[in-house]
Amino acid sequence: MRAVSLALSLILVAATASAGDLPVTSRVSAATVYPEGATVTREAEFSAPAGQHELILTDLPRDTPLESVRVTLEGARLGGVRTREDYVPPRDTGESAEVLSARAEVERLEEALRTRRAEVADIRLEADAARARLRFLDGIGTAEGLAAQEPAALGEMVAMIGRETLEARRAEAGAERRAEAAERALKDLMEELSRARQALEALVPETDARALLAVAMQAEGPLRGRLTITYTVPQAGWQPLYDLHLSRAGERVRIERGAYLRQQTGENWRDIALTLSTRRPAQQGEPGEIHPWIPRLGDPDEIRPMPKVRAEGALMEMAAPAAEAEADMARPEFDGLSVRYAYPAPVSVATGADRVRLMLPSVEAEADIGARAVPLMDDTAYLMARVRLPGDEVILPTPEARFYLDGRYVGQHWLSFAAAGAEMTLSFGPIEGITLRRVVRTRAEGDRGLITRASERRETVEIIVENLTGESWPLTVLDRVPVSEQDALDITWDARPDPDEIGFEDRRGVLAWRFDLDAGATRAITLETRMSWPEGKVLR
Template identity: 50%
Template sequence: MRAIRPLLYLALAVPSAAFADDIPLTSRVAAVTLYPEGATIRRAVPFDVPAGQHDLILIDLPQDTDLASVRASVTGAEMGGVTTRRTAQPPRSETQSAAIEAARDEVERRERALEAARADIARLRLAVDAANAQTAFLAQLGQGDGIAAQDVSALRDMAQMIGEQTLAARQAAHDAARAATEAERALEDQIEALEEARQTLAALVPEDEDRAMLAVSITALDQTSGTLSVTYNTWNAGWSPVYDMTLTRETGALTIERGAYLRQSTGENWRDVALTLSTVRPSGQTRPSEIGPLLRRIGPPPELMRKEALGAQMESMAMSDVAAPAPRVVTANAQFDGLSVTYDYAPPVSVATGADALRIALGTLETQAKIEARAVPLYDSSAFLMAAFTNDTGELILPGQTHHYLDGTYVGQSQTPLLAAGQESEASFGPIEGLRLTRTTLDREEGGSGIIRKSNDLSEIARIEVENLTEETWPLRILDRVPYSQQEALTIDWQAEPRPTETDVDGQTGVLAWEFDIAPGETRDLTLEYGMQWPEDQVLQ
């Protein structure tokens, strides 16, 4: 491609010149595809050019634009090469909006007014000092050595003059001090007004950062009109899901109001852009992990004295032969194309750079939940209201911050995990203070058995008491645990009264669950007992 002309020529070039080679254009963000981390931005700008070869010049790309990701296309002409530049830019005419200009003028006016008020206060303080100096001078005047030689009439006139002038000086000092105090009080209002003017200007987010340049070479056979489209990627933007989850206890209806928080700090404001949200994660893992061969060796048994050294050697070999564990893969489950989820937001949106956190609505999902009270007396003194549900909405629920409401009352927040269509989940809606729990250790014994101790043992008996102080019957699920062993030498026996409804809950060995309904005013007791034994020469861990 031909070399770009000198910067001064670029700045002075105008698109209406009959045979101008360089056509400076002003572009704006037309559409944005936001990812959880990052965005793809599309700019579109029309142009009119005479026949010939030209360079379409954009000098308003954000300074930190990923220039390697820039892709350009042209309609109405044949496109040639594309040149990008981050430094040594031609001057860019700043087109400040009327609101920004008015806000800046207001800040300057407030600053000048504040400076003038402070100067007035300083002058009043000087007047106070001058009046005090005059008072001091008059006091010294009546103490001179020549006063005694004055006749009575002269002394009377001098005393009257000193009194009148001292009174006038003190009144002047008093008036000036009072005026200065009132001016300082008014100064507080001016300082507050100046701060408000500065905040107003900051809220408008003026675009004053440096920009990058893009030059696209085109050839037109005749005078033509067309459109230059430019797309590029940025990491200075993204979106995150947010939910309002409301449970109606009477019916078990669960509504999930979906929303999204948008953020961007690209250095330019987005005004009325077409928005698409995507769950694609360009910043995450984009290919499967690699796995290498696993080499194992056999050899003669090592000598006892070499065990420690050989163990270290085998550990080093394993480290070198086995591939590192793969990082956890974040997967976007299918909703539309089988790979990712996209949301097209119809109204155009505006987001100021580095300032706005815009929330938009993504619609409401509805399902039914099974309500129960869940208690873990080992740690908690009250039960909690749980809602179990299946994502039967036919849509993917993305991970995001969730605010929980019970019958319209806010009860707390949590982080919702990724829920595929058809996946089971549950949500908590706060404590049930009227379902009280007490777990008491009734007996705990530890010691040996036999005259010559051959083993150690440990036993414990715990009682769990549940009391329903509410005025309704609750379906209750209590969770507790007993220890378990994977060693033959460590034996563990346990028993419970009543027997638990479920053992090894969710595949967790030793975790027990009791399920029953508890009526208003009812109290239930559960007893849990276990014992452990292990050899004398071993230590319980």
């Protein structure tokens, strides 16, 4: 069976590599990595005589989207390009220099370990021989007829037994000491071998199947050329990492940025030219499409929920609106649409194993610092900083955002997307000394009378804010009142004092009060709401 398989492989190789075919080896030389996906560039240099040839590459990962492959050729005229995923001839899978070196180190240490173990065994044999001599001497001392010996002969024998016993015990003790020292050295060698084996295992092998790419070419004469292949893969991406530092005294925010890079393409990227891009080609690439809105009347029993339709990857509902460290650091390039970061040093990323952290330039901006209180949800106010991004920088959404206040870590939470030049409001943790209370003073619900036969609900809430920090704070207090979308539901409300803003950040019914709260001061806000509706209806 093995002979048949070998013969079939040789036939495939012969069929694929004819006299005009030139086997070529390529490597990944550059990659532009997006938050999801990457455009990979690989290069191959070749030599060819004059005439028509086909360059044969068998080292593309099998999962390469072959329909996205684009080829350029230097030094010759490009012909047709064909690809193949199955029935690919075997390729040279020679191990890299790093793997060969690591494997040689493991073999050296294994041989040294065998030699040391043999040495320990030899030393133990010396100790066993000394113990055998001791047993023999003990046997002489208890032998029958020894008492019948002449005194002179008996004295000489006793002296001989003493000397031999002492020498044997010394030999046994010396062999044991040398054996123990050798075993300690053996333990050190075993630990060194374990580390060498781990180092070998850490060199991620490239064992995935490969695809074939054949490029037809015409050479006018002997030449040395270069083949460049580009394609886009989904098995790569980068995630932004942000450390946000707020200086209260300087009233500035410094955003230290980095990126976590990963790839699972089936091959290791070694010393490539890396560019990170904020473009997101995997997401919706064109604007949503609006379809005609044609309301129709019908009987109540015929009313059904309006269908949801999917338009170009965006879920839409009819008649509703859509919702610096000293290190190698990437250089930003802004083209008006997105930002690219070209990393200055070669980068290596093992497939499916490495999570490489890279540094990006930091951003600084002035900060408008204040406190925000939401008594409906919280017991304390939170320190907020409002900043505006420079016009050539964007912030990508990430859970890897860590916040620092005057050099102290205050927490990690989600950071949302912010476009270039946009304003961001950032939270730097609770202000424990600004306490909040929201007390429901009255709540009533019932009929207002037999004539109108209507129902109502009334509520009076008192909000109490107290500053125990020892310093004055500019404070924004948020609360809400109900909003009616039905004519039959009547809602009125009253606030003392009046709010400074109604519809805070375009959120209906959200009220905002802004004032400076001095150290030791307390402020109260009273909010009254009244809702009434026809009898027979239920308020939800």
